[in-house]
Amino acid sequence: MTARIKNFPGVSLSEKDFEEGKILFVHDELKADYAWDTGIGIGAYLAGLKRGVILGVRCGHCRKIVVPPRTVCEWCFHPMDEYVPVKDTGMVNTFSLCYVTWDVKRITEPEIPAVIALDGASALSETSVIMGGIMHKLGEVEPKQVKIGTRVQAVWKPESEREGAITDILYFKPI
Amino acid sequence: MNERVAIVGVGWSGFRPRTPEVSYKELIYEAAVRAYANAGVDPRADVESFVTVAEDFIEGTSIFDEYTPDQLGAALKPVHTITGDGLHGLATAYMLIRSGYCDVVAVEGHSKASNILTHPNIVAYAQDPVLNRPLRLNTHFVAGMEMHRYLFETDTTQEQCALVAVKNRRNALKNPLASYAADLTLEDVLNGAPLAWPLGVRETAEHSDGAVVMVLASEKKAELLAEKPVWIRGIGWCNGSPSLESREWGSVPYLQQAAQMAYQQAGIRNPWNEIDFAEIDDTYAYKELQAMESLGLCDAGQAGALVEEGATEMDGELPVNSSGGSLGVGYMLEATGLMRALEAVLQLRGEAGQHQIEDAGIGLVQSWRGVPTTSGAVAVLSN
Ligand SMILES: [Zn+2]
Numbered sequence: 001m002t003a004r005i006k007n008f009p010g011v012s013l014s015e016k017d018f019e020e021g022k023i024l025f026v027h028d029e030l031k032a033d034y035a036w037d038t039g040i041g042i043g044a045y046l047a048g049l050k051r052g053v054i055l056g057v058r059c060g061h062c063r064k065i066v067v068p069p070r071t072v073c074e075w076c077f078h079p080m081d082e083y084v085p086v087k088d089t090g091m092v093n094t095f096s097l098c099y100v101t102w103d104v105k106r107i108t109e110p111e112i113p114a115v116i117a118l119d120g121a122s123a124l125s126e127t128s129v130i131m132g133g134i135m136h137k138l139g140e141v142e143p144k145q146v147k148i149g150t151r152v153q154a155v156w157k158p159e160s161e162r163e164g165a166i167t168d169i170l171y172f173k174p175i
Numbered sequence: 176m177n178e179r180v181a182i183v184g185v186g187w188s189g190f191r192p193r194t195p196e197v198s199y200k201e202l203i204y205e206a207a208v209r210a211y212a213n214a215g216v217d218p219r220a221d222v223e224s225f226v227t228v229a230e231d232f233i234e235g236t237s238i239f240d241e242y243t244p245d246q247l248g249a250a251l252k253p254v255h256t257i258t259g260d261g262l263h264g265l266a267t268a269y270m271l272i273r274s275g276y277c278d279v280v281a282v283e284g285h286s287k288a289s290n291i292l293t294h295p296n297i298v299a300y301a302q303d304p305v306l307n308r309p310l311r312l313n314t315h316f317v318a319g320m321e322m323h324r325y326l327f328e329t330d331t332t333q334e335q336c337a338l339v340a341v342k343n344r345r346n347a348l349k350n351p352l353a354s355y356a357a358d359l360t361l362e363d364v365l366n367g368a369p370l371a372w373p374l375g376v377r378e379t380a381e382h383s384d385g386a387v388v389m390v391l392a393s394e395k396k397a398e399l400l401a402e403k404p405v406w407i408r409g410i411g412w413c414n415g416s417p418s419l420e421s422r423e424w425g426s427v428p429y430l431q432q433a434a435q436m437a438y439q440q441a442g443i444r445n446p447w448n449e450i451d452f453a454e455i456d457d458t459y460a461y462k463e464l465q466a467m468e469s470l471g472l473c474d475a476g477q478a479g480a481l482v483e484e485g486a487t488e489m490d491g492e493l494p495v496n497s498s499g500g501s502l503g504v505g506y507m508l509e510a511t512g513l514m515r516a517l518e519a520v521l522q523l524r525g526e527a528g529q530h531q532i533e534d535a536g537i538g539l540v541q542s543w544r545g546v547p548t549t550s551g552a553v554a555v556l557s558n
Contacts, residue, residue, distance in 0.1 A: 026305055033292035034235040039198025072204045074245035077219050079208075 041070040044083060050164040052156055054118060054134065056125070058082040063128045067118060075131075086130065087119035088154035089175065093133050097143050112138040116152055116172055139171030151175050177393035180272045181404035182556070184214020185520050189385030190352040192289065192505065199234075199287040203386045204246040207283065210388035211248070215400055216279060218248030222390065223277040225249040227256045228264040228284045228509040232297045235290075247283055247388070260284075261387065261513030262542045262552035266410045268391045278393040279400075284510035288382035301547055307419055315379070317546040319371025321424055322461040326373060328425035328475075331464060333373050335479030337364040339460040340378045342482065343496045346489055347503025349530040350518075354383045354505040364460075378460035383505020387513035389520075403524045408537070408555040409443070411436025415549030422549055430469035430541070433553040438471070441555040446471045446539065447493060452522060452532050454515035455541040456551075457500035466541055467495065470553065489530065497522070497530050512542035512552060523558040 017023050038046060041057065045068035048055035057069030061078035065086070073080050095114035099107055117133040120126055138146060139155065152172040162168040186209025188194075188202050197205070211218050218225075225247050229239045236242060240256040243249065257263055261284035268280040291297065295313060302308040325331065341361055347353035359377070367377030390400075397404040413436070415429030416422040434446075443449050455470065457463040464478035472493065473481055481487055487495035498504055498518035507514050519538035521527040527535075537557045544550040 024305070026309060028304060028308060030232075030300055031293045031296040032232060032235065034290050035292055036235070036290050037195050037198050037287070039196070039201045041201065042198060070245065071201050072246055072248075074248075074250040075219075077217070077248035 039071075042068060045069050046164040048085070049166065049168040050162045052159065052162070053085050054088055054154070056084045056086045056118075056130065058084050058124050058128055065120070065125055065128045065130045066132065067130070067134050082124065084124050085121050086125060087121045088156075088169075090116040090118040090133060090152060090172075092138070092146065092148055092150045092152060093117045094148060095138065095146055110143050112141070112143060112146060114138050114146075114152075114172065136166070136169060137171045138173065140173035145174070176275045177272050177278070177395075179394040179397075180269050180407045181392055181394065181397035181401060182389050182407065182516075182520055183392045183397050183401035183404055184210045184212075184216065184390035185517055186210030186213055186388045187352070187385060187517060189286075190354065190383060190504065191385070192354050192381070192383055194287070194289065194384040199285060199290070200242070200246040202287065202384065203283060203285050203388070206285070206386035206388040207247050207281070210281065210390050214390035214392070216390055218281065222248070222252070222279050222281045224253040224268075224271050224280045226264045226268045226271070226280065226282045227254070228259050228261050228282075229256050230258050230509060232300060233291065233508055243283070247281060249281075259509070260542045260544050260550070260552055261510050261516065262410070262540065262554055263412055263512070265389070265391075265407070265512065265516060265554060266412055266552065268389075269407050269410055272391055272393050278396045280391045281388060282391065282513070283386065283388045284507075284513040285386035286382070286384055286507035286510045288506070288508055289384050294382070298546065303419070307547075313371070314546045315371040315374070317419065318379075318459045319374045322374050322459065324424035325426070325461060325465050329468075329479075330476055331461070331479040333365065334361060335482055336378060336461040336464060337361055337375070338482050339457060339463045340364045340502050342488060343457055343460075343463075343500040343502040346497050346530060347499025349489075349528075350499050350504065351528070353499040353503045355381055355503050356499060374459055374461070378502075380458050380501035380506035383507050385505075385507050385510060385514070387510050387517050389513065389516065403558065405520045405523045406557050408557050409437035409439065409441030410552070410554045411440070412552035414551075417549060419547065426475065427465060427469045427549070427551065429549050430466060430543075430551045430553070431471070433551050434470045434541070437553040437555050443555060447473060449537060450493065450539045450555075451535050451537050452494045452497060452519075453539040453541070454496055454498060454500070454518045455539065456543040457496055457502050458506055458511075458543060458545055460502065462543065463495060463500065466543075470539065470541060489532065494532050497527070497532055512540070515540045515542060516554060516556070519556045523556060
């Protein structure tokens with residue numbers, strides 16, 4: 001608003017105008033259902049989670065290991081098919097304290113998303129670099145106690161309740 | 176500036192109604208590996224920029240750009256995704272090279288149509304939310320109304336439209352990439368269930384899964400990379416009136432404009448005489464006839480007779496959709512334009528196998544983004 005204009009012209013809308021149907025109001029809801037084929041890499045990963053195993057895949061060319069597994073190395077574009085179990089323990093690479101939920105509700109106890117650099121578990125992973133980590137949440141921890149570098153371990157759902165989903169791990173907790 | 180731009184490598188995967196064994200990323204990866212091997216390039220070292228085409232609602236993820244780099248070898252490289260048809264992507268890749276900014280660019284389009292459980296609902300979201308969507312009509316109605324007006328204005332018959340479906344699905348019998356090949360009679364097509372009268376179900380393309388990747392190069396790179404480069408001689412695109420209320424219903428002027436743009440660049444004056452074959456829109460059978468007329472292959476109202484005479488058959492004067500088109504190969508969402516361009520490349524290289532057209536020198540490729548859009552693109556390719 002400039003100095004010369006003190007008020008906007010016209011009448012502003014009120015909630016009452018909507019209630020009384022004075023405003024054209026269109027409500028619609030998109031029914032968008034998908035059944036994504038998990039494919040070879042992610043399919044193996046989800047099957048691993050159901051068994052309580054975190055699978056990575058190793059690039060035989062540049063020797064990087066990545067979680068979750070995929071069929072092509074994003075760094076050197078070589079195909080990857082050496083599946084490698086990694087440990088369910090690791091170190092917090094980065095985290096945040098979220099005071100707003102995914103559907104935008106304010107909360108007082110924050111959620112703690114974190115990327116956890118996982119420990120290697122096999123001879124292959126000892127000679128390779130594990131790239132990045134697993135994206136998950138932290139639990140059983142005072143938010144203020146979490147630090148970059150905190151050692152954590154996965155807390156799994158009971159085996160009978162696992163369904164081959166990322167939520168088969170409930171969260172990671174400090175060890 | 177690079178004066179000339181060539182397609183130096185093509186790759187594809189899928190081309191089946193369903194591809195349950197792979198994710199969309201793995202489907203794209205397979206096509207990319209083939210295209211890079213075909214062009215003799217390493218995407219990490221040689222490809223300078225990547226263009227992909229995708230629509231968020233179709234993919235089921237917002238900002239789909241984020242989901243494209245790894246399977247293309249494009250991580251930490253210039254990448255962008257266009258919400259357009261594959262030919263729009265091809266045009267963008269062409270411009271990146273033509274402008275002199277890049278020498279080697281890859282373009283990608285894919286369809287995982289089998290993974291979309293509520294495709295009609297998603298297409299309905301393309302309708303105007305205030306003016307059209309509240310009428311709650313299946314979006315095929317737009318094609319039914321367009322076909323009806325087209326028949327009314329040009330005296331084209333339903334039989335002539337149905338013949339396109341017969342021809343294309345028969346052509347598909349010779350194309351190993353085609354999912355919907357069939358030897359149908361005119362009666363078979365006409366006796367199918369109505370969809371949006373006068374349009375029938377058997378005149379409407381069914382979905383297919385697949386991915387197409389192409390590698391484009393400047394002339395100096397193309398000479399090093401390709402034995403049989405396919406040159407992009409002209410490429411144009413245009414959108415018509417988006418409004419169902421005010422658009423032309425019998426003809427498609429946006430396509431005339433897109434074609435003029437491509438023809439002007441390619442120096443095409445008499446398309447029917449100069450073009451050897453055409454891979455053009457047949458999402459609905461009547462669209463092929465309407466497209467032939469708008470592309471200037473014949474006058475308004477003449478396409479139906481040309482199809483009846485067999486002029487657009489594989490051994491006719493100007494074969495149209497020798498691949499089988501969308502009716503025979505399957506409708507591949509945003510990859511459709513690249514699916515048609517792929518056929519043109521194979522024809523111009525002499526690699527089309529059983530459906531090879533003799534002496535294919537100049538090919539016309541055209542695509543449409545489907546109902547309810549007036550969005551079209553045209554390319555002229557040559558060997
Ligand atoms: Zn690698």
